[in-house]
Amino acid sequence: MNSPASLNGRYLEDLAVGQVFHGGSVRMEADAIKRFAREFDPQPFHVDETAAVDSLFGGLAASGWHTAAVTMRLLIDGELRLAGGVIGSGGELSWPLPTRPGDELRIESEVMSVTPSRSRPERGMVVLRTRTFNQRDEIVQELSAKLIAWRRPA
């Protein structure tokens, strides 16, 4: 194991259940939605406005993985700032509503648990629930991610 890349930022000791962190926002343009989808999720309802009308979505929608990737960017640029970076081992993900062209996405993260590791004294695990909202304050994604948090060096 190597030491955290960044010594700035929050350590395990700085995190507590119920803390909330915000991030900036990003506008999801139709071009970006289609560009992402052409590379990673080239289904008609993600790449073609006309074809999308006849789909479940009834119009162009972003790939859920695009919403997830943009959420990650908002998390990196937001208030959270974990020492050593935001490194997840996994989590639970849901997309209650699609992201649409023109949507303005923002995030709100809440610390759900903080657990020191028994076997690795230098670290612990934090469950962070990040909700991604559109401009109508509707949730387009909810992610409960297990993140590594480092203990403050002695």
Add this chain to the structure above:
Amino acid sequence: MNSPASLNGRYLEDLAVGQVFHGGSVRMEADAIKRFAREFDPQPFHVDETAAVDSLFGGLAASGWHTAAVTMRLLIDGELRLAGGVIGSGGELSWPLPTRPGDELRIESEVMSVTPSRSRPERGMVVLRTRTFNQRDEIVQELSAKLIAWRRPA
């Protein structure tokens, strides 16, 4: 609700627990790893080989969201081919190992459950577990996704 965009492909009636579907493979180049990360996950260990050496990863690693996006592409291009497309409402995700530059990723999906909807007679839900392997047959991602499956039109 609109009808499925594509009438080719598998319906709920064609899916059964234990079915396995494969996909092609894709090589994860360092340039693509850094390009994805610069846009969505610009942390040192995803964008800079030198800085990555001092991180948890000990070298350049792909963003987990990049592994997820590439997995989606393999799923779309693979054997699964659901009528109406691959549309997920969420799921559970884990990244047991990082994806490294030069890794050759492939997927294997297994149907874990098939559940007709009680309230919507035209559809149901399928839980599909997709494992993403590297060229050493190590699992770099496991995703259990809840997907919509349409019933075959009468």
